[in-house]
Amino acid sequence: MRKAVFYGHAIPxxxxxxxxxxxxIIEGPDGSGRSTQIELLSSKLExxxxxxxxxxxxxxxxxxxxxxxxxxxxxxxxxxxxxxxAADFADQLENKIIPGLRxxxxxxxxxxxxxxxxxxxxxGISSSWSHNxxxxxxxxxxxxxxxxxxxxxxxxxxxxxxxxxxxESGTDLRLSxxxxxxxxxYQKLLSKEFxxxxxxxxxxxxxxxxxxxEINEDLxxxxxxxxxxxxx
Amino acid sequence: MDYKKNNTEKIIPLKGKLIVVEGxxxxxxxxxxxxxxxxxxxxxxxxxxxxxxxSETVKQITKKGKxxxxxxxxxxxxxxxxxxxxxxxxxxxxxxxxxYIVLADRYVYTAYxxxxxxxxxxxxxxxxxxxxxxPEIVFYFKVPIDIAVDRILAGRPRLKYYEAGMDLNLSNDxxxxxxxxxxxxxxxxxxxxxxxNFTIVDGTMEIExxxxxxxxxxxxxxxxxITKNTRRVTRI
Numbered sequence: 001m002r003k004a005v006f007y008g009h010a011i012p013x014x015x016x017x018x019x020x021x022x023x024x025i026i027e028g029p030d031g032s033g034r035s036t037q038i039e040l041l042s043s044k045l046e047x048x049x050x051x052x053x054x055x056x057x058x059x060x061x062x063x064x065x066x067x068x069x070x071x072x073x074x075x076x077x078x079x080x081x082x083x084x085x086a087a088d089f090a091d092q093l094e095n096k097i098i099p100g101l102r103x104x105x106x107x108x109x110x111x112x113x114x115x116x117x118x119x120x121x122x123x124g125i126s127s128s129w130s131h132n133x134x135x136x137x138x139x140x141x142x143x144x145x146x147x148x149x150x151x152x153x154x155x156x157x158x159x160x161x162x163x164x165x166x167x168e169s170g171t172d173l174r175l176s177x178x179x180x181x182x183x184x185x186y187q188k189l190l191s192k193e194f195x196x197x198x199x200x201x202x203x204x205x206x207x208x209x210x211x212x213x214e215i216n217e218d219l220x221x222x223x224x225x226x227x228x229x230x231x232x
Numbered sequence: 233m234d235y236k237k238n239n240t241e242k243i244i245p246l247k248g249k250l251i252v253v254e255g256x257x258x259x260x261x262x263x264x265x266x267x268x269x270x271x272x273x274x275x276x277x278x279x280x281x282x283x284x285x286x287s288e289t290v291k292q293i294t295k296k297g298k299x300x301x302x303x304x305x306x307x308x309x310x311x312x313x314x315x316x317x318x319x320x321x322x323x324x325x326x327x328x329x330x331x332y333i334v335l336a337d338r339y340v341y342t343a344y345x346x347x348x349x350x351x352x353x354x355x356x357x358x359x360x361x362x363x364x365x366x367p368e369i370v371f372y373f374k375v376p377i378d379i380a381v382d383r384i385l386a387g388r389p390r391l392k393y394y395e396a397g398m399d400l401n402l403s404n405d406x407x408x409x410x411x412x413x414x415x416x417x418x419x420x421x422x423x424x425x426x427x428x429n430f431t432i433v434d435g436t437m438e439i440e441x442x443x444x445x446x447x448x449x450x451x452x453x454x455x456x457x458i459t460k461n462t463r464r465v466t467r468i
Contacts, residue, residue, distance in 0.1 A: 008353075008356065009353050009355075009356065011305075011306055011352075011353075012351050012352075012353060013305070013351050062293070062296070062297050062300075062302055062307065075289065075322075076289065076318060076321075077317065077318065077320075077321025077322060078321070079317040079320070079321055079363055080290075080314055080317040080318040080321055082317075083310055083313045083314040083317050083360075084290075084314045086310050087307050087310035087311050087313075087314055090304070090306045090307045090310055091297075091302070091304075091307050094304050094306065094307070095302070128359075129359065129360075129362060129363070132355075132356060132359040132360065133359075133360060135353075135356055136306055136356070
């Protein structure tokens with residue numbers, strides 16, 4: 001058991017909780033292979049005898065669907081969307097992630113607050129506002145960022161969907177009338193934000209331009225090393 | 233509380249005025265604001281009325297969460313902030329730019345008071361609402377707790393779970409819980425009334441009396457007076 005560490009001081013009633021599990025985040029743009037990696041890592045960790053719980057953005061039963069609907073209608077302002085996501089994230093944190101960690105799970109999260117903060121920063125929302133907003137977030141044990149060249153990302157996205165997602169292309173930012181160009185520009189902006197946050201949040205950058213198995217080997221080795229280091 | 237701090241919004245002069253009423257349920261604030269609206273309409277002044285927790289998009293979700301009893305102080309706070317942001321981004325701010333008198337039945341102070349009572353960190357809450365502009369006037373309807381609670385409880389209404397503050401485990405009796413919850417909110421309002429410079433309205437006054445007090449203050453802000461003055465200047 002150890003004391004949970006939060007980024008800020010937003011949840012006084014949770015400040016003194018104790019957790020047993022480990023909290024690992026995989027960050028990275030759409031098409032960077034996050035979900036594939038999480039699947040692979042989960043199976044391996046479970047095979048090794050760990051209880052694994054998957055979490056991620058926009059998975060809360062409370063609000064998840066509402067965000068999708070609202071986005072589809074293109075009606076919401078930027079602050080509204082940010083707060084919506086924050087509420088959804090809070091619901092997951094309190095109802096899933098924290099209980100999981102308290103009962104000793106390894107929680108693998110497909111994205112975390114860094115994606116939300118990067119999206120907000122790119123949209124001109126002040127970073128001090130975002131940092132405060134997510135002050136109630138639990139500090140993870142490891143954060144990986146799958147860094148993929150935006151030009152390579154395009155191909156992976158096309159392979160998966162055959163079209164570019166409106167939001168993942170940052171179309172609302174009107175960077176370019178050409179959707180492909182807009183996608184690349186937007187992903188570059190996000191990647192820049194991640195680099196900016198790297199130090200502050202101790203984000204480990206992983207070369208995501210490699211094959212699935214190469215990336216997996218890299219991630220698995222780092223996680224194993226980390227778990228091993230806890231035993232000593 | 234200065235919207236210019238935010239680098240996303242272009243600095244457009246606000247031609248309108250924002251007038252807010254705050255106070256606990258049963259303090260008479262909504263009645264007074266509706267009368268103020270009627271009066272402004274009768275004077276052909278463009279006016280917009282907005283209520284706490286009323287964004288169509290967000291309300292459905294908040295309702296669902298409330299029903300399930302799943303909300304925690306943080307999600308409760310964030311959903312109300314989302315609701316506010318939606319009304320702010322789509323109605324309040326554009327209408328102020330367009331020169332409307334915006335009448336808000338509750339504003340960020342309601343969030344401060346309720347969220348702080350629920351245990352959220354005060355600085356966290358205040359920073360979230362930092363994008364909201366400071367109103368021209370905040371009328372705070374001050375009533376002794378017993379009067380307000382009696383007004384609300386007179387008909388023995390069924391108090392909703394969160395409305396009664398049942399999530400705070402103050403008492404098993406909803407009415408008792410409600411009373412304690414409201415008195416804590418009053419304490420928050422009291423400290424805000426000084427730091428945020430509220431204009432205090434005695435909520436025990438007769439309706440007509442309060443209304444003429446409100447009108448006397450609001451009339452000083454009306455664009456009609458301003459245009460009269462500027463006309464005089466241009467004629468000279």
